[in-house]
Amino acid sequence: MTEQAHSTQGSYVTAGEEFSRDTTYITTRITADGRDGFPVEAGRYRLVAARACPWANRVVIVRRLLGLEDALSLGLCGPVHDARSWTFDLDPGARDPVLGIERLQEAYFRxxxxxxxxxxxxxxxxxxxGAVVTNDYAQMTLDLELEWTAFHREGAPELYPEALRDEIDAVNARVFRDVNNGVYRCGFAGSQRAYDRAYARLFDALDWLSERLAEQRYLVGDTITEADVRLFTTLARFDAVYHGHFKCNREKLSEMPVLWAYARDLFTTPGFGDTIDVAQIKEHYYVVHEDINPTQIVPAGPDLASWLLPHFREELGGRPFGDGTPPPPPPESERVPPDHSPLPPP
Incomplete structure (x- = not known):
């Protein structure tokens, strides 16, 4: 983090109230038949993400696993933003090189x-x-999996298999409510009662997931699916951010044996850990959420080397990519800096 003042001038906690996420998104879809006016076309669209954001991280992982790098370009915002918008401060001149804009807000307003x-x-x-098409992150990954098949790489895994969709949807619903969004409901709680309720639901769900994963390698079926992608991005941030910053502190992920091994298994699977930039994750949460961390001091830990300890999850069987193959290393321009990740360079 640079030694300069950064103010979000935003508020994330409402005194006396539970945190309620606004889930009204731009629901326009990019589909093979173009029924919403935006047909799937290689090179036409740009995915704008941020390494820090768990919701964006999902889409970056799915894009990697399916091999859509050449069909759907990637623009990365920096880890901090103000009350107006995410910004492209990582790019030369602080402008996205494809869209030519300084703030993502410009694409929304267009x-x-x-x-x-x-x-x-x-x-x-x-x-x-130059106009935004969609920010509906939950539908976005499903459409990459089902609508962009003409541009999937050879050996791309089936992340949303038809036979398992009902089970995947059911698991995803609880994971979203009590885990993905549950950590935010703890961190942004405006009262002790709201926090206590969110905390109980979060750890009840984590206990349920631990029981589910104790005897099976992946959440649904014997291969990686959309469900694993959605859970992983929260687990990857748990010890670095949610345990302390969001007060999710019954125990660390590294103190939950089953979930810790499961998370390490995915982290060392191509397409998962190679999208995780821990330095940007920490900078985002500890700097942007001024009403939770007014000093904006970013903690030095935790030590990341433990992510590479043996996990032994392969003993449960399962085939990570099913009948497919692992994705190749990410393009050089999309690689996480080596000092931001414990993974060895590709």
Whole structure:
């Protein structure tokens, strides 16, 4: 983190209230038949993400696993933002080199002038018009899996198999409510009662997941699916951020044997850990959430080397990519800096 003042001028906690996430997103879809006016086309769209954001991280993982790098370009915002928008401060001149904009807000306003909701990542932008198409992250990954099949790499895994969709959807619903969003409900609670309720639901769900994963390698079936992607991005941030910053402190992930081994198994699977930038994750949460961390001091720990300890999950069987193959290493331009990750360079 650079030694300069950064103010979000935003508030994430409402005194006396539970945290309630605004889940109204731009639901336009990019589909093979183009029924919403945006057909799947290689090179037409740009995925705008941020390494820090768990919701964006999901889409980056799925894009990697399916091999869509050449069909769907990736723009990365920096780890901090202000009350207005995510910004492209990592790029030369602080502008996205493809869209030519400094703030993601510009793409939202190009389609919806004065857009009144949050300027969120991930977002997919139509490059010719410069206008946002969608920020509906939950549907976004499903569409990459089901609508973009013409551009999947050879050996791409089936992340949302038809026979398992009902079970995947059921698992995802609880994981979203009590884990993905549950950590935020703890961290942004505006009262002791709201926090206590969120804390209990979070750890009840983590105990349920531990029991589920004690005898099976992956959440649904014997291969990696959409369900594993959605859980992983929260687990990857747990000890570095949620345990302390969000007060999710019954125990660390590294003190939950089953979930810790499961998370390490995925972390060392190509397409997962190679998308995780721990330095950006910590900078985002500890700097942006000023009402939780007014000093904006970013903690030095935890030690990341333990992510590479043997996990022994292969003893449970399972085939990570099913009948497919692992993705190749990420393009050089998309690699996480070596000092931000415990993984060895590709």
């Amino acid at each position: 389609r919806f002038p004065g857009y009144p909701r949050g300027i969120t990542v991930p977002a997919i932008v139509d490059v010719p018009s």
